[in-house]
Amino acid sequence: MAIREFSPEGVHRLKVAFFNELPEESIESRFKERGFVCIKCTESELTDPSFVSFLDAVVFSQRPEKRTGLNKVLETVPLLLNNDVRVYIRMASDPERTSGARDKVVDTLLRLQLPMANITPEEWSRIPDQRREREKAFLAPYVYLVDASADWSKITHVICDRPAGGTPNTAIKINGSDYLANGDLAIHRERLLLIQRAFHDCDELHVEPMIDGLSGAPVFKVYAKLQHAQGALPSNWPYLYFVKLGPRKTIADEYDKYVGRAIHHVPFHLGPRLRLGRCNLGTSQGILVGDFVEGAESIRDCASAGRAGHAIANLFDKTLGPWRKQAHHTKRSLKEYLGKKWLTKDGQEIALPPKRAEIVRQLGGIPDVAPLRKVFEQIGDHAGAICGPAHGDLHAANVLVRNGDAIIIDFEKMEDEFPMLYDPASLESGLVMDGFVRDKRAKNAPEELLELIRPLYTGNALIALTVPYHAANPASWLFDCAAQIRTLSRHAESTAGQYALVLALCLIRKGCNPDPFEPINENLRAISFVLGQSILLDLASMLTVQARTVCRNETCSERIA
Structure with a gap:
């Protein structure tokens, strides 16, 4: 059990309000033993912030003779939840043993877009994706549905064991x-x-x-x-x-x-x-x-200044080490894992915004996603992926560096089972995107910047790991970072070329971000798209050459035979 301090202060809030029905005296005494006071409430009181803020919980009881009677009063629930008041609804018993009474309450809660707990899998599936939390999650506050078969003693334990937090400090x-x-x-x-x-x-x-x-x-x-x-x-x-x-x-x-x-x-x-x-x-x-992580800088700033070597090693060896040590081979392909990355939240294929598409044309690219997606799916369906836990959004602003240590933040998109190549590819594509925001070429001469870094993003370069560069190249920091990231990621490939494939996807996704940006960022996102396109076209060409070579060898063997 966690250490807890026993204090005469007791629970944070003392009042449990009941709408429609108070429990019997023996149940009230159980609440009193736990430090709570039972009171009856009206609908108007539940709309008063000064009354609500001192409540621990509210129990609504559905009446059998009027199953829709709670519909209007449940409109007070948002104020209750926003004040961290726990809300419980006791369902009416149904002599016909149907779910009709419960369904009416659930329908109302769904209409009001209120979070629910203690619900069935079918009820959970009815919650829209944009509001659906983990199934069987009990992240309070929520509306807790109490089945008609539950007696008051069980309800008492549930309420007392889940007290509300401190009263909102409106005077702060x-x-x-x-x-x-x-x-x-x-x-x-x-x-x-x-x-x-x-x-x-x-x-x-x-x-x-x-x-x-x-x-x-x-x-x-x-x-x-x-x-x-x-x-x-x-x-x-x-x-x-x-x-x-x-x-x-x-x-x-x-x-x-x-x-x-x-x-x-x-x-x-x-x-x-x-x-x-x-x-x-x-x-x-x-x-x-x-x-707050004080004394840290983003890996973007650290890398562009040529100081990211130790941090990148620390990131994959120490910070992400416990996750990466769980890597294992799977039969599912990169296409199966990452296919949805080619789609928007609405299920539409990602696309370049019109303004950015024009920049891509000026840089010599073709602003068409469909053929690139087809190449990815063809190549990415050939072998299984090495998977494990992944951060899922490891761009250059989500890695902070302090005294050589790499600190990761923002776990919103973390995945339990995901290709281990996705995090390093996200980081490298993030450095391409964010590492040149202070480079004047990104704004005034994007063609020049593209040519400086293009040698890094060919099929042969990605498979060879390292690419020679001139010491005077102002993008030399990216060559060093990319070589290190690719070397540390090689063990996560089940077949050669998988990292290149995932990196191409990450670069193209950055290029297709639909949000409007400042001109310099628009140029950098267009450059990212062109680089991702270049990788995929090179990989497709290399596969075609390999196929022809195999075909010739088979023909020669047949002639010899």
Whole structure:
């Protein structure tokens, strides 16, 4: 059992509210033994933030004679969940033993887009993909469905064993709160409540925005001044955290993967340290809070300055080592694992934005994805892949370097079973994309930059591992990094050329990112596409030559025979 301090303060919140039906006295006494007070509530009270914020839980009871009677009052649930109030719904018994009563409640919860727990596989499958969390996950707060067969004693244990967190600190002073603003007022209010819950034990916060990634979840530096608490060291010096706000599923998935996979495998000093007690979820939004990694720089900056050698070795040997040691051969091909990477979230084939397509033409490329996808599927279907746990989004901004150590962040896209080549290919393509953002050639002479690095991205170069370059080449840092990454990744190939294939996919995906960018980034994404295209066309040509050679050899053998 985890260490817990026994304190006269008891539970954070004391009141459990009941709508429609109070439990009998013997059950109330069980709540009292656990430090809770049972009260009856009305619908209007459940819309009052001052009333809701001090509740631990609300129990709604469905009446057999009026199965749709909860439909309207359940519209108060978002406010409850945003305040971390636990919500339970007791289903009415059905003499005909059908699921009709339960179905009406589930239909309402799905319509209101509320997170649910203790649901059946069929009910879970009805949740849209963009809101569907891990099956059988119990990441509170949620609406917990209590079957009609469950008695009050069981409900009592469930409620008392899952208490709410601290009451939102609405009095906390937030300097820089304008940075938290969101165009959607409802989302802004929910995120503000998440901040007040996460830092309920603080007097003051100072918020500074950080450069956002592409996930749609803004990240902030937050200096928090803690309240003086019993047993704690009094101090006016604020502690520095990172805070990530975003859609509930995005935050829940990343939290889930961090707790279930990263915390037990990534060495403590080589990954983010989440403050699990400060991470929270609401109805539609969520918040992650962790220790800010001070004194670090992105591997992009480290690499372009020629200082990434030790960090890259550390990344694959130490940081990702526990995952990479789980590598194993599978019968599934790269096509089976990575085929969906050629599609958008809507199931459409990825494509170059029109403006970027024109840049690709100017660079000598062909802005057509379909034939490239066909080449990938043909070559990628020939052999099984070596797989294991993978980060899934190891671009150059998700690897930080401090004193030679490589620290990985952002576990949102982590995969339990994925080609081991994907992470190194993502890193190399990320260095191509991000490593030249300060190079004037990327903005003013993209053709010149392309020619500087093109020798690295041919089929022969990728299979040969190293490519000679002139010491005066301003892109020499990329040649060094690429050679090191490819050497460290060779063991993850089941057949020669697989790394080249995955790298081509990563480069093409970066080129097809639909978001608009500054001109310099538009040029770099076009360059990435051209390089990925070049690799695939070279691989296709090499396979054609090999096939002809085999055919000639067979013909000669037949003649000799």
